[in-house]
Structure formats: C-alpha cells, structure tokens
Amino acid sequence: AEAEMIFRFNKAIIDATAPYCVAYKPNLAFYESRGIDGMIAFENTIKYLHSHYPNHFIIADAKRGDIGNTSKMYAQTFFEEYNIDSVTVAPYMGEDSVKPFLEYDGKWVILLALTSNKGSHDFQLTEDKEGERLFEKVLKKSQEWGNDENMMYVVGATQGKMFEDIRKVAPNHFLLVPGVGAQGGSLQEVCKYGIIKDCGLLVNSSRGIIYASNGDDFAEVAGQKAKELQVEMAAELAKL
DSSP, X not given: OHHHHHXXXXXXXXXXHGGGOSEEOOBHHHHHTTHHHHHHHHHHHXXXXXXXXXXXXXXXXXXXXXXXXXXXXXXXXXXXXXXXXXXXXXXXXXXXXXHHHHTSTTOEEEEEXXXXXXXXXXXXXXXXXXXXXXXXXXXXXXXXXXXXXXEEEEEOGGGTTHHHHHHHHOSSSOEEEOOXXXXXXXXXXXXXXXXXXXXXXXXXXXXXXXXXXXXTTHHHHHHHHHHHHHHHHHHHHTTO
C-alpha cells in the first residue's frame, strides 16, 4: 500500500510539471529509507516516466562511487536494470571508481564538483600550494576520463559567482544546478555566470516545487511553481 501511495504522489507531481521541465531527478535515499516499498515506488516511477514521458531526461540522484567492481554493479543497476539516462557520482575515489559508469554509450555521469551545502567549504574549496582548489582539480582531472558528451558536473546554485571560475575550466560541459528555490540559490546569478551559447545548465528545483503545498492542491500548486521557474528560465535564455 505504501508503494502505491508514493507512486500516486509522484505520478500526480509528474503529470502536473511535465509540460514545464526537461528532466526528473529522483533522490534514491528517500526511496531506500522506505525499504522494499520505496524501491517498488521508485521502479514504478521510472517505468511511468519511460512510458508516458519518454523525452524527459532521468537522473538517478544516488551519489555513488566505489572501487571498480562495486561501481560496475552500481552502473549496471541504473543503466541496465532501470535504463536511467544518468547518475550522480562522487569522484573522491578517483578514476577507477568513475570509469565503469562511462562505459555505457548514450548514458551520462554527473560528477559532484562544487555543491550547495555549507560543508562544501570543508574540502571542495581548500587550496593546494599552487593555489588550485580541490573542485578545480576534480574538473580538470575528470576531463581526462570523459568528455562533454557523457559527463556533467553538479554545481550548487548557492555558489553564484563561482560559476565564472568553473566555466574557465569546463567551458562546454553541462552543469546540473541544484539549490534554486528552497536552498536560496539565485537563478539570475547562475545564468549570468554559468550560461553558455547552448545553455549548458540543467537547473533543478525540488522541494520548492514538490512541497509548495501540503493540501489537496499539491499537484496543481507544484505545476504552477514549475511554470513560474520555466518562465524565469525562458527569460534568461532569451538573453542569449
């Protein structure tokens, strides 16, 4: 019963927001925390997207990354078992933890580069003796493993002007940008410093849309919020 309730909620949100977005990013932790019911709901949600919205890009927000044989199983899970388009990956363990995800044609790896949380300062912004920050090292080194047709980067919307520094190192890669909305990131600032001629941004708002209302009108309000963000994004794209 719980699996069905979660799926019905997701279906309502998807149907209300699909006209205004290009991608969906289910966060695995919230499904895993509900045990088998959660994973059934996750699988049914993915199947629904495939059957009803086949042109929408799907991101498994799983933040995986482990030694080679383990990463290989993670990649098999998302790219073969669920046939999802992309998965978020933590690059901390290096090339052999990322490479298994890059072996699938037509699939994308989305590497964590500079995140939107306060803890990003603990490691990502630390500098080596040459003054290079860790996130810059991640951007440079990872481009030896993949290219801008199979790899993107997570860059939090709260990082603002930092997008300028990121574009110096990764001028053509798509950036997945969480943190607009509930986390307080500015869409205008993100676009000012991060947008490129082909757009190059996948802007994500989750809680600000999904939980905009806790009443019976939750799906309708979610659709309105998604439309508002889409209108804002269209205005930024019109500046190109």
